[in-house]
Amino acid sequence: xxxxxxxxxxxxxxxxxxxxxxxxxxxxxxxxxxxxxxxxxxxxxxxxxxxxxxxxxxxxxxxxxxxxxxxxxxxxxxxxxxxxxxxxxxxxxxxxxxxxxxxxxxxxxxxxxxxxxxxxxxxxxxxxxxxxxxxxxxxxxxxxxxxxxxxxxxxxxxxxxxxxxxxxxxxxxxxxxxxxxxxxxxxxxxxxxxxxxxxxxxxxxxxxxxxxxxxxxxxxxxxxxxxxxxxxxxxxxxxxxxxxxxxxxxxxxxxxxxxxxxxxxxxxxxxxxxxxxxxxx
Numbered sequence: 001x002x003x004x005x006x007x008x009x010x011x012x013x014x015x016x017x018x019x020x021x022x023x024x025x026x027x028x029x030x031x032x033x034x035x036x037x038x039x040x041x042x043x044x045x046x047x048x049x050x051x052x053x054x055x056x057x058x059x060x061x062x063x064x065x066x067x068x069x070x071x072x073x074x075x076x077x078x079x080x081x082x083x084x085x086x087x088x089x090x091x092x093x094x095x096x097x098x099x100x101x102x103x104x105x106x107x108x109x110x111x112x113x114x115x116x117x118x119x120x121x122x123x124x125x126x127x128x129x130x131x132x133x134x135x136x137x138x139x140x141x142x143x144x145x146x147x148x149x150x151x152x153x154x155x156x157x158x159x160x161x162x163x164x165x166x167x168x169x170x171x172x173x174x175x176x177x178x179x180x181x182x183x184x185x186x187x188x189x190x191x192x193x194x195x196x197x198x199x200x201x202x203x204x205x206x207x208x209x210x211x212x213x214x215x216x217x218x219x220x221x222x223x224x225x226x227x228x229x230x231x232x233x234x235x236x237x238x239x240x241x242x243x244x245x246x247x248x249x250x251x252x253x254x255x256x257x258x259x260x261x262x263x264x265x266x267x268x269x270x271x272x273x274x275x276x277x278x279x280x281x
Contacts (some may be wrong), residue, residue, distance in 0.1 A: 057164055075136050085126055087192070110212055123190070142254055173237075176233045228272075239264050
């Protein structure tokens with residue numbers, strides 16, 4: 001126990017309260033971190049539950065082909081320009097780079113094999129998911145978020161309809177259709193762009209380019225890219241719909257939801273790409 005003299009000592013008087021305040025601050029930070037972690041885990045659980053509900057509704061009647069066609073047109077056809085530009089420049093750049101580096105080893109004639117294999121297995125599905133997926137996912141989040149904050153989603157529930165079946169299922173199915181299709185389109189366009197640049201830059205004939213590609217690339221390489229496009233499409237659709245339906249904070253929340261959708265889909269696509277590549281090798 002401190003004596004009267006110790007209580008008046010400067011060291012005792014000033015340092016004990018500081019230690020208490022530091023301990024309190026650390027406790028507050030730990031509590032805040034725990035709350036944030038719990039909130040994120042709850043959101044992840046809600047996302048998983050919604051994914052299961054959407055999967056069940058997607059395979060159970062009634063079906064709405066007209067809604068699916070409309071969403072494919074709205075999300076996919078309007079994304080063609082950015083998909084084509086992405087595929088063209090991906091093919092040009094990768095062909096230019098590989099042609100230059102392979103020339104150092106005297107095997108520049110194999111550039112077609114490397115370029116097409118890289119496009120089919122990796123570049124086309126990932127780049128399409130990061131560019132087109134960002135546009136599609138943010139658009140879905142903004143559209144559904146606006147409906148959420150204006151209580152249109154609540155009105156659908158009040159009328160006895162299912163918001164998941166009416167709003168989410170067509171958009172997710174559209175993403176599952178359009179992302180593999182755009183991936184295949186990017187494969188073709190990127191391959192043609194690559195053949196053109198190596199012909200102009202390195203004077204490698206189209207015949208040699210495509211002959212090397214056909215001798216190296218297997219059907220499994222092509223299917224691997226299509227599978228990635230299918231998975232990435234599901235990620236984009238589910239994340240965009242979930243962010244849109246869980247918007248909070250009015251119109252400002254809609255803006256945050258679109259930003260979070262782009263960030264979440266980009267990170268998730270990269271993680272999924274690693275695991276799919278590991279499984280398909």
